[in-house]
Amino acid sequence: MGMPNWVPGESHSYTAQALQTCRVLVWNANTIQSAKERFPQLYRNASNIIERALTNLQRRFRMTATGDVRSRLALGVAQSLEEIGQEVDSHVEICLSQEELGQMTAVSPGEVCRELKKWERQGLVRLRREVIEVQDVQGLLSLCEAI
DSSP: OOOOOOOTTOOOOOOOOOSSOOOOOOOOHHHHHHHHHHOHHHHHHHHHHHHHHHHHHHHHHHHHHHOOHHHHHHHHHHHHHHHHOEEETTEEEEOOOHHHHHHHHTOOHHHHHHHHHHHHHTTSEEEETTEEEESOHHHHHHHHTTO
16 A cells, blocks of 8 residues: 655545544645655555555445444444553543544444443443443453454
């Protein structure tokens, strides 16, 4: 895959959406091209980051297209743990609503609620308003092992 070819004057189809309040640094294509030439390691690092993101996107797309509800939700929660999870005491909190999780994993809100309630009864998660507390990270990750 590798780094997209950002050439000044050319358009691209990439966009980003913040999951929480943040600051964004935006560089135009000329600045990126100049940085690429002056700092080749910066370019290689950015290329690796983007390649991982694209690989992750492909995995998510494949799971959405072929995975069952439990697998898609487990993978979505596991990826959210890695990306936005915050350790709090003896658990990890993901500030993500059930609706957002459903949108990320192509699962209906009713199915998200039913599956998360099952996981709550099993002690894997605890549900709060727009927060999923993962009580048993290893147990949750074990749901992903078959994927």
